[in-house]
Amino acid sequence: MNATATQQAEPILSARGIVNRFGKQRVHDKIDLDVRAGEILGIAGGSGSGKSVLLKTLIGLHRPDSGKVLIAGNPVESIDAREKAALIGVLFQQGALFSSLSVAQNVMLPMREYTDLPLAEQEKIAAVKIELAGFPADSAAKFPAQLSGGMVKRAALARALALDPKILFLDEPTSDLDPLTASGIDELIVQLNRGLGITVLIVTHDLTTLLTVCDRVALLVDGKITVGAVDKLARSHDPWIHDFLHGPRAQAAMNARKSSHGTR
Amino acid sequence: MPGASVKSSEPALTIEGEGDRRSLDGVLDLRTLNQARPALQSWRKQRKSHVLDISKLRGLDTPGALFLCELRDRHVELAGVQPEHKALLELIGGLQRNVPARPPVVPRWRELVIRIGKGADDFWRDSVDIITFVGRIVSALGHALAHPSSLRVASISRQISEAGISALPIVGLMAVMISIVIGYQSAAQLRRLGGEEFTINLVAVSVIREMGVLITAIMLAGRSGSAFTAEIGVMKAREEIDALHSMGLQPIDLLVLPRVIGLVIALPLLTFFADMMGLLGGAMISHSLLHVSLPQYLERVRSSVEIKDLFVGLVKAPVFAFFIATVGCMHGLRVRGSAESVGRETTRAVVKAIFLVIVFDALFSVWFETLGL
Numbered sequence: 001m002n003a004t005a006t007q008q009a010e011p012i013l014s015a016r017g018i019v020n021r022f023g024k025q026r027v028h029d030k031i032d033l034d035v036r037a038g039e040i041l042g043i044a045g046g047s048g049s050g051k052s053v054l055l056k057t058l059i060g061l062h063r064p065d066s067g068k069v070l071i072a073g074n075p076v077e078s079i080d081a082r083e084k085a086a087l088i089g090v091l092f093q094q095g096a097l098f099s100s101l102s103v104a105q106n107v108m109l110p111m112r113e114y115t116d117l118p119l120a121e122q123e124k125i126a127a128v129k130i131e132l133a134g135f136p137a138d139s140a141a142k143f144p145a146q147l148s149g150g151m152v153k154r155a156a157l158a159r160a161l162a163l164d165p166k167i168l169f170l171d172e173p174t175s176d177l178d179p180l181t182a183s184g185i186d187e188l189i190v191q192l193n194r195g196l197g198i199t200v201l202i203v204t205h206d207l208t209t210l211l212t213v214c215d216r217v218a219l220l221v222d223g224k225i226t227v228g229a230v231d232k233l234a235r236s237h238d239p240w241i242h243d244f245l246h247g248p249r250a251q252a253a254m255n256a257r258k259s260s261h262g263t264r
Numbered sequence: 265m266p267g268a269s270v271k272s273s274e275p276a277l278t279i280e281g282e283g284d285r286r287s288l289d290g291v292l293d294l295r296t297l298n299q300a301r302p303a304l305q306s307w308r309k310q311r312k313s314h315v316l317d318i319s320k321l322r323g324l325d326t327p328g329a330l331f332l333c334e335l336r337d338r339h340v341e342l343a344g345v346q347p348e349h350k351a352l353l354e355l356i357g358g359l360q361r362n363v364p365a366r367p368p369v370v371p372r373w374r375e376l377v378i379r380i381g382k383g384a385d386d387f388w389r390d391s392v393d394i395i396t397f398v399g400r401i402v403s404a405l406g407h408a409l410a411h412p413s414s415l416r417v418a419s420i421s422r423q424i425s426e427a428g429i430s431a432l433p434i435v436g437l438m439a440v441m442i443s444i445v446i447g448y449q450s451a452a453q454l455r456r457l458g459g460e461e462f463t464i465n466l467v468a469v470s471v472i473r474e475m476g477v478l479i480t481a482i483m484l485a486g487r488s489g490s491a492f493t494a495e496i497g498v499m500k501a502r503e504e505i506d507a508l509h510s511m512g513l514q515p516i517d518l519l520v521l522p523r524v525i526g527l528v529i530a531l532p533l534l535t536f537f538a539d540m541m542g543l544l545g546g547a548m549i550s551h552s553l554l555h556v557s558l559p560q561y562l563e564r565v566r567s568s569v570e571i572k573d574l575f576v577g578l579v580k581a582p583v584f585a586f587f588i589a590t591v592g593c594m595h596g597l598r599v600r601g602s603a604e605s606v607g608r609e610t611t612r613a614v615v616k617a618i619f620l621v622i623v624f625d626a627l628f629s630v631w632f633e634t635l636g637l
Contacts, residue, residue, distance in 0.1 A: 099602055115298070116298060125294075141367060144602075196326065
C-alpha cells in the first residue's frame with residue numbers, strides 16, 4: 001500500500017477521549033487516536049506509561065473510565081464476538097498459546113469454533129497461516145512448552161492471523177528475542193502488512209521496530225499521546241520525546257532506518 | 265483487500281455461467297468457502313478445460329485465495345484477476361503449503377500396553393523418588409537437630425499458623441459432622457439388638473482411635489499438601505529455586521524443612537482438637553437421640569475410652585503429617601517449566617498423600633493389633 005493511499009484512507013480504528021485512572025493516578029488523559037486502514041502504527045512510551053492498558057482498551061478487554069473506541073465505525077463493546085474475531089487478531093506479549101493444544105490446533109481453534117469447514121480443509125488453511133508466520137511446518141505438531149521464545153511469537157502470530165483479521169494488534173512482538181530473530185519478526189510484520197493488506201498496531205519498546213517498520217509512531221508521554229511520522233517527531237520540543245529519539249540506542253536505530261528505507 | 269470495508273451482514277457468493285466457464289460474483293472468504301467448494305469441485309471433475317472468471321469478486325481472504333490456488337494447480341484457468349487479488353494469490357501460490365502429517369494412530373491394544381508399561385515405570389520412579397526424598401529430609405532434619413540454631417523458627421511458626429490455626433474451624437466442623445453420622449448409623453443398628461447405649465462407646469472409640477486423625481489428615485492433605493506443591497511449584501517455574509541454588513542455599517533447608525516440621529507439630533494438635541470436637545458431636549447426638557444427660561455421657565465416655573486409645577490416635581498424626589508434607593514438597597520441586605505442570609503435580613501430590621495416609625493407617629491397625637493395643 002503506497003503512502004498516498006494511506007493518507008486518504010479513513011480510520012479503521014478511532015479512539016476518542018480515552019481516560020484511564022488507577023487510583024488517583026491518571027494513566028491516560030483524554031487520548032485521541034486514529035489508525036488508518038493499511039498502515040503500521042507503533043505505540044511507544046516509557047515503562048509504566050500505560051501502553052498495554054491502551055492496547056487492552058482498544059481491543060475492548062479493558063473498559064476505559066471515559067471515552068469510546070470505534071472499530072470500523074462501530075463501538076468496540078457492541079461488536080458481536082463472531083464479527084470481532086474476524087476483525088481483530090491479537091498477539092499477546094507472552095504468546096498466550098493454549099498449552100494443552102499443539103501449534104496447529106491452536107491455529108485451528110478459531111476456525112473450529114466459527115466455521116463448519118471439514119477438518120482437512122482447516123488443516124490446509126492452518127498450514128498456510130503457519131507458513132505465512134514463518135513457523136516451520138514440521139514443528140506444527142509440537143506443544144507450546146516445547147518451543148523457543150521466537151517460535152512462540154511466530155506460532156502466536158499464526159493464531160492471530162487465523163480468521164484473516166483486518167487489524168493486527170501486536171504487544172511487544174520482539175521483546176525477549178535475540179536481535180536476529182527480532183529483525184526476522186520485523187520483516188514478517190512488513191510482509192504481512194504489504195501482502196495481506198492488514199492494518200498493524202504495534203506496542204513496543206524496540207526502537208528498531210519503531211523506526212524501521214512503522215509508518216507512524218504514537219508516543220505516550222504523561223498521559224497524553226503524540227502521533228506522527230518519526231522524522232516529524234524527532235523535531236519535537238518535548239524533552240522526553242527528544243531524548244527518546246536522540247539517545248544512543250535511537251541513533252543506531254535511525255541508521256538502520258536509513259538503510260532499510262533506502263532499499264524499500 | 266485494501267480499502268475493504270467491514271460488513272455486518274453475512275457475505276454472499278453466487279456462481280454463474282455454464283459449460284467450461286464459470287464466474288464468481290460476491291465475496292469468497294472463510295464463510296462462503298463451504299458453499300463454493302463442492303459446486304466448483306464437481307464442475308472441475310465434469311469438464312476437461314475450465315475457465316473461472318473472478319473479475320466480479322469483491323472480497324477475497326487467504327482461505328479463499330488458497331482454494332483458488334488449488335484450483336489453478338489442477339489446471340483451472342483464472343480469468344479477470346484484479347490487481348489487489350493478484351498480490352494475494354501470488355503470495356499464497358508462492359508458499360509450500362505442506363500440511364504437517366498427523367501423528368500416526370496407535371492401535372488401542374498397543375496404547376493399553378504402553379499405558380500399563382508407563383504406569384509401572386512411573387510407579388517405580390515415584391517410589392524411588394519418595395524414598396530418596398525422605399532420606400534427604402531425614403538427613404537435613406538430623407543436621408538441623410544437631411544444630412538447633414539453624415532451624416528457622418519464624419518460618420516454622422508461620423507454617424504452623426497457616427496449616428494449623430487457620431484449619432481449626434473446618435477440622436472442628438468436620439469432626440462434629442462425622443461423629444453425628446457415626447452416631448446415627450450405629451444407634452439405628454444397635455437399637456435392634458437392644459444395646460442403644462453402646463452408641464456412645466462406638467462414637468467415642470472410633471472418633472478417638474481412627475476418625476479424628478484420619479479426617480484431619482485427609483483435610484490437611486487437601487488443604488496444606490496441595491498448597492505446598494503449588495507454592496514450591498510456582499517458585500520452581502519462576503526460577504526462584506535456581507536462584508536459591510545460585511546463592512548456595514538449599515531449598516530443602518529453606519522451604520521443605522519448615523513445612524515438614526510445621527505440619528508434624530500442627531497435625532497432632534489439630535487431631536487432639538478434632539477428637540474433642542468429635543466428642544462434642546457425640547454429646548449432641550446422645551442428648552437428642554438417646555436422651556442421655558451430659559454428666560452421664562461423660563461418665564460413659566470415661567468408662568469406654570482408655571488413655572491408650574487416645575495414644576493410638578495421636579501417635580499416627582506425626583507420621584501422616586510427615587508424609588503429607590514430604591509428598592507435597594517433593595511434587596512442588598518436580599514442577600518443570602510451564603504453569604500447566606503445577607496443576608498436574610498438585611493433583612498427584614494430593615492423591616498420593618491421601619493414598620499414603622490410608623495405607624499407613626492400615627499398617628498401624630495391623631501393628632497395634634499385634635501389640636495388643
